[in-house]
Amino acid sequence: xxxxxxxxxxxxxxxxxxxxxxxGHVPIVAPLRIVEPLSEPWPFAWPFSRPASQAGERxxxxxxxxxxxxxxxxxxxxxxxxxxxxxxxxxxxxAAEAGFAxxxxxxxxxxxxxxxxxxxxxxxxxxxxxxxxxxxxxLEAALSRAGYRMALTLRYRVRPxxxxxxxxxxxxxxxxxxxxxxxxxxxxxxxxxxxxxxGLAEAAARPRQLCLSPAIAEAATRAAxxxxxxxVAARPDAASLIACL
Numbered sequence: 001x002x003x004x005x006x007x008x009x010x011x012x013x014x015x016x017x018x019x020x021x022x023x024g025h026v027p028i029v030a031p032l033r034i035v036e037p038l039s040e041p042w043p044f045a046w047p048f049s050r051p052a053s054q055a056g057e058r059x060x061x062x063x064x065x066x067x068x069x070x071x072x073x074x075x076x077x078x079x080x081x082x083x084x085x086x087x088x089x090x091x092x093x094x095a096a097e098a099g100f101a102x103x104x105x106x107x108x109x110x111x112x113x114x115x116x117x118x119x120x121x122x123x124x125x126x127x128x129x130x131x132x133x134x135x136x137x138x139l140e141a142a143l144s145r146a147g148y149r150m151a152l153t154l155r156y157r158v159r160p161x162x163x164x165x166x167x168x169x170x171x172x173x174x175x176x177x178x179x180x181x182x183x184x185x186x187x188x189x190x191x192x193x194x195x196x197x198x199g200l201a202e203a204a205a206r207p208r209q210l211c212l213s214p215a216i217a218e219a220a221t222r223a224a225x226x227x228x229x230x231x232v233a234a235r236p237d238a239a240s241l242i243a244c245l
Contacts, residue, residue, distance in 0.1 A: 001025055002178040002245050005168055005207065007032040007187050009158070015090075016181060019242055028177060030168035032190045036157045037072040038133070042079060059128040059151055061085055061121055065110055065139065067094035068156040069130035074099045079128075085117050088237075109213070109236045110139045114146075123147030133157045134186075158186070164194040172203040179208040181241055185219035192223040202226055210244045212236050 003026045006013045010031045017027035062079065064070065065087040075098050083104035084095045092106040105116035117127070126149045129140060133154055140150055164172075171177040172195060182188040188211070195204030205226035210233070211217040217230050233240040 003028060003171065003176055004245065005030060005171060005177050005180040007168070007181065007191055008183055009033045009035045011035075012183070016238055016242075019238060023242055023245070025242075025245060028167050028171050030165035030171075032161050032165070032168075032194065033158050033184075033187050034161060035068050035132075036159065037068075038154050038156055042073065042075050042153060057126060060125040061104065061117070062095075062100065062128045062130055063113065063117065063139075064091055064095065064130040065113065065135075066132055066156070067091040068132060068158075070094040070098035070100075070155070072155065082128075083121070085113060085120065085127075087113050110136070114139060114142050117143065117148075118146060124149065126151060128153060130155050160186075160190040161194065164198045164200070168195075169198055169200065172200045172206075175203065175206065177207045179210055179245060180204075182209060182211045182216050182220055183238075183241070184212070185216050188216055188220040189223045192220070192225075208244075210241050212241055 005028045020027040061083045063085045080099040083102045084100045092103045107113040107116045128151045209230045231244040
């Protein structure tokens, strides 16, 4: 049995905590990233990164890398029949709840999503990216280079917590945390930054750091400034990450 710090945003943290309990571990829930919906509505006209054949052209598909893209207002009926390419089963479920009926692919990560889009909807095609703030540029850039026209709607914002949550502070100070789950490079950097600000930089580095990908492991290593014991998930999903315990 391990005591495991879960730093994901609240909704995702609750799911990870349930998985940890089922596996016989004790979760310490301390969200370090806060998700806020944006008021921007689903669009009916789209600015393109390259000229469209017609202004306001209807896209051929919707893409998303987070379930947060589909929270809030449901998609308008003019978009609900479009295929959706997304990352993860939870994102696919959120798309269905928002009214989309055609889930074309639910890939494991952004790289697999790119491959699924190219296979399922070859370029040229127009893709409406339901994204968050901030967002990584790699997927958009790769799709644009491949010949797709990209439209953008900003659906949510993710910001770091202002301070280390009390459950995390107490566990690190008492050395009762055995492992930390890192689902993103941003959350790993936030973890070490807030721990440092609380005077717990060394304590934050003591637990095993379980990372969803090598890139996240690298971000954690750079942010920690202390030697870390790191494990990287065999696959980019929560079950594989928890299996590292």
